[in-house]
Amino acid sequence: MQTIAERFTTIHERIRKTELENNRPAGSVRLLAVTKKKPVADIRAAFESGQSDFGENYLQDALPKIEALSPLPLCWHFIGRLQANKTRPVAGYFDWVHSLDRLRIAQRLSDQRPPNLKPLNVCIQVNLDNEDSKAGVPPEAVAELALAVQALPNLQLRGLTALPRPETDPQKQRQAFRHLRELLETLAAEGLPLDTLSMGTSSDFEAAIAEGATIVRIGTTLFGPR
Numbered sequence: 001m002q003t004i005a006e007r008f009t010t011i012h013e014r015i016r017k018t019e020l021e022n023n024r025p026a027g028s029v030r031l032l033a034v035t036k037k038k039p040v041a042d043i044r045a046a047f048e049s050g051q052s053d054f055g056e057n058y059l060q061d062a063l064p065k066i067e068a069l070s071p072l073p074l075c076w077h078f079i080g081r082l083q084a085n086k087t088r089p090v091a092g093y094f095d096w097v098h099s100l101d102r103l104r105i106a107q108r109l110s111d112q113r114p115p116n117l118k119p120l121n122v123c124i125q126v127n128l129d130n131e132d133s134k135a136g137v138p139p140e141a142v143a144e145l146a147l148a149v150q151a152l153p154n155l156q157l158r159g160l161t162a163l164p165r166p167e168t169d170p171q172k173q174r175q176a177f178r179h180l181r182e183l184l185e186t187l188a189a190e191g192l193p194l195d196t197l198s199m200g201t202s203s204d205f206e207a208a209i210a211e212g213a214t215i216v217r218i219g220t221t222l223f224g225p226r
């Protein structure tokens with residue numbers, strides 16, 4: 001069985017190879033290690049192999065891990081569904097939120113961001129397929145939300161997130177990611193200074209990088225099945 005350090009090496013090699021194949025600068029894709037349902041020991045092992053960005057979906061599980069690891073210089077990303085009554089700990093403990101999809105939540109996060117911390121980095125999650133079961137705003141509602149979020153003082157709007165329907169055909173995978181990139185380009189053309197496309201997981205991150213992902217969110221391939 002591979003160690004966590006070996007799996008990181010393999011993923012870094014795959015990311016670098018895909019960057020090169022798509023004429024993207026080395027290091028232009030940031031690896032977010034998704035540690036939902038994984039123990040503190042796994043996160044520590046990942047940190048020891050050089051990883052510092054970690055993503056969690058469930059606040060209740062995340063907070064004790066963040067506390068336990070607080071002596072380490074880690075960057076925490078909230079990638080799960082946001083509930084209005086749980087925004088305060090998200091605003092206090094995380095550096096990034098990838099799953100913003102409502103203005104009311106954005107307002108609460110901005111109001112509750114502790115004044116001693118830098119603005120909270122946020123990405124708006126887009127429901128590309130308009131699936132009822134999925135979080136995210138429909139593509140046609142992104143611009144309005146982005147402009148409103150942009151005006152909030154303690155948030156820094158960085159870009160867009162998607163978790164498209166799983167596809168095995170790389171061309172179909174790329175179609176969804178291309179759609180998200182085009183949405184980002186539209187917002188940029190309207191003057192929003194966005195630099196982040198958070199897209200791609202274990203099963204489709206190479207297609208996401210080919211379409212411009214700047215953050216890939218990988219769990220299973222690094223830490224095993226949940």
Ligand SMILES: *Cc1c(COP(=O)(O)O)cnc(C)c1O
Nearest residue numbers: 034079163201202217218219220
């Ligand atoms: C779990 C999760 C991931 C990681 O998925 P893997 O298939 O385990 O790589 C990425 N993004 C979100 C939003 C997730 O919930």
